[in-house]
Amino acid sequence: MGLLSKKDAKLITDPLADNNPITIQVLGICSALAITAELKASLVMGIAVMFVLGIGNVVISLMRNIIPSKIRIIVQLIVVAALVIIVDQVLKAFAYELSKTLSVFVGLIITNCIIMGRFEAFALANKPWRSFLDGIGNALGYALILLIVGFFRELLGSGTLFGIPVLGDPIEKTGVYSLGYENNGFMLMPPMALIIVGLIIWVQRSRNKALIED
Amino acid sequence: MGLKSNLHNLKEKYKGTKMAPAFNAIHTFLYLPNETTHGGTHIKAADDLKRTMNIVIMALVPCLIFGIFNAGYQHYAAIDAAAGLTREASLFANFLTWDNFVVGAWTVLPLVIVSYGVGLIVEFIFAVIKGHEVEEGYLVTGMLVPLIVPVDIPLWMLSVAVIFGVVIGKEVFGGTGMNILNPALTIRAFLFFAYPTWMSGDKVWVHEAVERAGTADAISGETLLGAYAQNSSLAGIDYMDMFFGFIPGSVGETSKLLIILGALFLIFSKVGSWRIIVSTLIGALTMGLIFNGVVSAEWIGESSKFYGLMNVPFWQHLIIGSILFGAVYMATDPVTASQTNKGKWIYGFLIGFISIMIRVFNPAYPEGVFLAILLMNVFAPTIDHYVIQGNVKRRMKRLKVKTA
Numbered sequence: 001m002g003l004l005s006k007k008d009a010k011l012i013t014d015p016l017a018d019n020n021p022i023t024i025q026v027l028g029i030c031s032a033l034a035i036t037a038e039l040k041a042s043l044v045m046g047i048a049v050m051f052v053l054g055i056g057n058v059v060i061s062l063m064r065n066i067i068p069s070k071i072r073i074i075v076q077l078i079v080v081a082a083l084v085i086i087v088d089q090v091l092k093a094f095a096y097e098l099s100k101t102l103s104v105f106v107g108l109i110i111t112n113c114i115i116m117g118r119f120e121a122f123a124l125a126n127k128p129w130r131s132f133l134d135g136i137g138n139a140l141g142y143a144l145i146l147l148i149v150g151f152f153r154e155l156l157g158s159g160t161l162f163g164i165p166v167l168g169d170p171i172e173k174t175g176v177y178s179l180g181y182e183n184n185g186f187m188l189m190p191p192m193a194l195i196i197v198g199l200i201i202w203v204q205r206s207r208n209k210a211l212i213e214d
Numbered sequence: 215m216g217l218k219s220n221l222h223n224l225k226e227k228y229k230g231t232k233m234a235p236a237f238n239a240i241h242t243f244l245y246l247p248n249e250t251t252h253g254g255t256h257i258k259a260a261d262d263l264k265r266t267m268n269i270v271i272m273a274l275v276p277c278l279i280f281g282i283f284n285a286g287y288q289h290y291a292a293i294d295a296a297a298g299l300t301r302e303a304s305l306f307a308n309f310l311t312w313d314n315f316v317v318g319a320w321t322v323l324p325l326v327i328v329s330y331g332v333g334l335i336v337e338f339i340f341a342v343i344k345g346h347e348v349e350e351g352y353l354v355t356g357m358l359v360p361l362i363v364p365v366d367i368p369l370w371m372l373s374v375a376v377i378f379g380v381v382i383g384k385e386v387f388g389g390t391g392m393n394i395l396n397p398a399l400t401i402r403a404f405l406f407f408a409y410p411t412w413m414s415g416d417k418v419w420v421h422e423a424v425e426r427a428g429t430a431d432a433i434s435g436e437t438l439l440g441a442y443a444q445n446s447s448l449a450g451i452d453y454m455d456m457f458f459g460f461i462p463g464s465v466g467e468t469s470k471l472l473i474i475l476g477a478l479f480l481i482f483s484k485v486g487s488w489r490i491i492v493s494t495l496i497g498a499l500t501m502g503l504i505f506n507g508v509v510s511a512e513w514i515g516e517s518s519k520f521y522g523l524m525n526v527p528f529w530q531h532l533i534i535g536s537i538l539f540g541a542v543y544m545a546t547d548p549v550t551a552s553q554t555n556k557g558k559w560i561y562g563f564l565i566g567f568i569s570i571m572i573r574v575f576n577p578a579y580p581e582g583v584f585l586a587i588l589l590m591n592v593f594a595p596t597i598d599h600y601v602i603q604g605n606v607k608r609r610m611k612r613l614k615v616k617t618a
Contacts, residue, residue, distance in 0.1 A: 180368055186408035195382060202386065 004133070011133040015141035022145040023201045024211060027113040032146055033193040035105050039162050042150030044091070044098055046143025048106065050136060052083040053115055057135035060123035067124075076119045077110070084109045114142055149196045157187030235341040239348035263390075266548075267353045269485045273476035274357050274543065280472050281465035282322045285365045286314030288462050289421040309460065321421045322465055324369055325360035332373040333359075336380045340389070351390030351397075351549075352380065358398035358543060361466025362536070362584070363405065364418035371412060375404045395591050396550045399584045406584075419462035437463050439523075439535045439573065439581055456533040467539035470532070477542040486546040489555060490562040494541035495532060497566025502528030505574055523574040537569050540583035550591040554601040561597055565590045 004012070021027050028049075035041045059079050060067075067075050088106045091099035099106065109115065118138050123131040154160055159167035159177075168175015170183060186192050205211045221241045228234045287309050294301045301308065308314075333352045341348040359376065379401030384393040406413045417423040419437055455461055459469025467473070480486030505524040508514055514521060532538055545551060545565050552561040565586050572582025579585060 180370070182371070182409055182412075184374075184408040185410060186404060189407060198386075 008130065008133055011130060012137040012140065015134075015137040016144060017141075017204070018208065018211065020141045020145065020204075021114045021117075021138050022142060022197065023204055025114075025117070027117055028142055029194075029197070031105050031108060031112060032142075032149060032197060033190045035102055036146055036150040036193050037153050037157060037188050038101065039147065039150040039154045040098065041101050042146040043143070043162075044095070045102065045105070046139065046146050048087045048091075049109060049112065049114070049142055050139035051087060052080060052109055053118060053135040053139040054132055055135075056080055056083055056115060057118060057123040057131040058128045060119045061126060061128040061131035064124050072124065073116075076116060079119075080110050080115055114138060145197065145200065148200060149193055152196055153187045153193060156184045157192075159183050232342055232345070235345065235347050236338050239338070239341070264350045264353075266485055267350045269483050270354045270480065270543070271357050273479045273485075274354075274361065274466070276472045276476065277361055277466035277469065277539075278322070278326070278357070280459060280469045281361060282318035283309055283314045284318065284459060284468055285321050285421055285465065286311075286317035287460065288365075288419065289317050290314065292420045292423065317421060321365045322360060325363065325365075325367070325372060325465065326357075328369045328372050329359040329376055330356040332376045333380050336377055336385070340385045344389075346389070349390035351384065355380075355397045355401075359401050362398065362402050362464050362539070364413065365421050365465055366418050366423065367405065367409075367412055371405060371409055375401045375408070378404045391549055393549055394595075395588055396544055396547050399544055399588050399591075402584050403588060406579075419464075437461070437535075437581075453530070453533065456530075464536060467536035470538050473538045473542055477538075480542065480546065486542065487548075487551065487558055489558040490546050490551055490565075491541050493559045493562030494537070494545050494566040494569075497563035497568075498531055498537050498541075498570050499528055499566070500563075501567045501570035501574075502526070502531045505570070520574055531570055531573070535573065535581050535583065537566065537583050540569070540587055541566070544584070544587050545590075550594060552594045552597050552601075554598050557594070557597045557601045560601075561590055561594055564593075 015021060018024070022029065022032055031045060035045050056076075056079050060076060063075070084107065087109070088099070091102070091106060118135060122134045126134070151161070154162075155166070159165060159170060165175075167181070168177045170177050221237070225234070225237050225241050228237050290308075290313065291301050330352075333356045337348055337352050359372070359379075363372065379397045383395050383397040383400030384390065387393045412418055457470050459471065461468050477486065477491055481488045481491070505526075506528050509521070509524050514524060518524075526534070541562070545562060552558050565583075568586035568589060569583045572579055572585055576582065
């Protein structure tokens with residue numbers, strides 16, 4: 001990448017695979033399980049977290065020298081909360097149906113461990129530009145897993161992708177449904193999301209033995 | 215050269231290669247290996263893993279055969295019922311007939327073949343990838359699976375569930391002996407949550423009922439629990455039919471008599487733990503008695519949706535549904551059950567207790583046995599931990615008294 005130095009580019013690419021916030025650090029699992037039954041919700045959640053984490057990291061990084069370390073958690077919370085409220089209001093204004101699907105989980109971005117984790121671990125000790133890249137990178141890693149999980153859950157659970165039927169009509173029995181295929185109701189339940197995340201972790205660690213800890 | 219020496223030569227030829235476990239598995243499954251152990255201490259025991267598994271399979275075969283006949287019997291009984299004829303079950307007159315056997319074998323044997331075929335393929339693949347020997351664990355699971363599903367479950371669903379159950383229920387934990395959950399029940403749970411329309415209702419328990427639905431030849435047959443959960447009356451079914459198993463249900467779990475015989479065989483051969491079986495039944499009876507008490511104390515009226523199942527006399531809970539099958543063949547799985555004797559009592563009691571609780575309180579899950587066993591599978595190590603800690607504490611106290 002010509003735009004970024006090698007070190008900066010690593011901030012973006014690292015969290016996508018070998019330091020993925022969900023599969024390696026196992027953070028942000030709660031929302032990953034709850035909202036990934038549909039691909040659209042996964043995408044919006046990924047974008048929302050990217051917005052909050054990117055801007056939040058910059059804000060924290062700008063203030064890093066003036067935040068008293070004793071109250072830094074409170075300051076971080078206020079920053080996240082402010083950003084999450086913006087996201088929430090925007091969703092309610094322009095994508096009301098979707099904000100109803102996501103329901104409480106937009107608000108719960110505040111408690112997403114990835115965000116506080118990056119504030120603490122990175123933004124408090126780095127300059128704004130690098131913090132911004134780190135935030136975007138981690139949010140991309142988060143969104144990537146959400147999209148993979150959402151893809152399988154929506155395809156196998158409802159036979160659609162982004163709400164568009166791709167396997168035929170289950171009621172009219174067209175497409176693969178005419179062969180006797182049926183949607184897998186288990187896919188729509190959160191336990192299956194946990195199993196899919198587990199399978200991703202399994203595949204990733206068996207491909208890269210360096211990630212196996214103990 | 216016979217097959218044995220052929221296999222033996224193949225085994226030598228492929229020694230150390232990737233495919234070695236696959237050849238070894240076929241070889242040791244069919245014959246005794248040629249090698250003997252050298253050096254070190256020898257322990258002579260006749261109860262290796264393969265023999266244990268074979269004993270359980272032998273205990274299951276009567277249930278399978280009965281299930282085949284019953285599948286056919288229920289099919290013809292439902293056709294008679296649709297035509298308005300009543301039918302008295304009798305063992306030789308209309309149960310052990312050639313027609314029943316043909317229909318039953320045609321529906322049940324594919325389940326067995328798919329279960330074993332798919333499961334063993336998964337096992338072989340994992341053995342080759344991981345480079346260990348193929349384990350015998352699937353032999354029992356593969357036999358249990360066809361016995362705990364409805365007769366008309368589509369075969370592709372069964373294979374998806376078997377792959378899921380073997381991989382998630384067993385292989386991710388490290389294979390036979392390392393699993394937390396009973397793989398056969400994991401398979402059933404997967405089917406139940408993934409395809410609920412094929413695992414409950416009044417169509418799936420009778421062969422061809424689904425295809426005939428909506429036509430003039432429509433037939434149906436509901437399980438007793440399904441009927442109880444809807445508060446319907448159970449006219450026409452007597453307790454002897456329940457006990458002998460001439461009722462609709464999953465393939466192998468209807469005949470209580472054969473399950474009891476299987477249980478005696480397992481206890482006699484010391485493969486199944488009598489503590490778990492007995493305590494499960496005690497747990498179920500306790501919960502049944504509590505519910506009967508609630509009804510007779512009139513805390514709950516006939517209008518309540520729980521009335522139908524709560525009013526079932528407590529001992530009848532043992533002959534409806536599959537609690538007996540679960541207690542004998544599932545709860546006693548030595549890998550996933552508690553290991554300590556005291557732990558087994560607690561483990562079994564809670565399985566029975568929770569089974570009946572789910573059965574009564576959640577009409578959406580008319581059979582709670584498999585959920586209860588899976589739940590207690592998860593808690594079995596915890597129970598063992600506290601039993602052992604309690605023991606350690608007691609002995610420490612004794613030690614202190616002695617030294618003081």
